[in-house]
Amino acid sequence: MRRVGLAPYQAGLWLAEYVDIRCQLCRVYRSTPQSQHLQDPSLSNTSSSVIADTTLRSLTSNYSSFVNICQQLSSRFGSGLLCPSCHNSIAWLPKPFEVDITTGTTLTIQAATYYDYPMRQAIRAFKHHEDMTKLPLLLHAIRQLPRPHGCHYDNSIIVAMPTTNQRLIKRGFDPVSILTAQLSKHWQIPLWQGVKRIDDTVSQQGLTRAERLSNLNNAFALIEKPPVKRLLLFDDVATTGASLQALGRSLSLSSETAMTTNPQTHNKYHLFAYALAHGSQS
Structure with missing residues (x-):
């Protein structure tokens, strides 16, 4: 065997x-x-x-x-x-916040904790230095996230924030994929990898919100159709929510395009967004 x-x-x-x-x-x-x-x-x-x-x-x-x-x-x-x-000290979930993805449609983002000390240092060590000793703490925070009501194995999928090939080669591993895999096990909801990130975007760190949004225009491309309508988006850090906003917009626009082409498909997706950490509580 x-x-x-x-x-x-x-x-x-x-x-x-x-x-x-x-x-x-x-x-x-x-x-x-x-x-x-x-x-x-x-x-x-x-x-x-x-x-x-x-x-x-x-x-x-x-x-x-x-x-x-x-x-x-x-x-x-x-x-x-x-x-x-x-x-x-980290058990209290930050207040959810919303971002606009299309006209009349918003995306609610729920983070597990704030991007403050000591979580900020742990996340940076894990992401940028591949410090796996920080992983248990990050997973502990993720496990505080409540699974969305009505979402289960048969009707939902988790979509990890995709990374570029260039960034994957530079880092040697994909921290978001590791975190998302553990969230998938915790929620008992499968992962889906049908979205590709385009390589011509730069890192979001240090950019203003307007620059982040501009940088992410056309940053994502669907390589296959989602198998279900409930899509749970996940990223490690949602500073302004721009990355999740752009990913949600790409999925929402693909749904609208499909419905315009074939009105009988009824492919409108129900989007939920989650992150390990958001902003700062100060």
């Missing part, structure tokens, strides 16, 4: 979640299992040290038992990365 290889970051992610029981944010206090955050009585007697010991023992056994116990723990301890104080 062919063994499926792990993603390069996956083993380290599991170890950070289940073996290193220090808070991933302050690095001082012991982290608290999700059962205690959610007041789950069925797991109230399970300590972090017991979980760590159990996982360490699994590392000495075969590969399949290691994967099995990690999968079991993953379903129980999704918020076991932070101490209660640090968990509460």
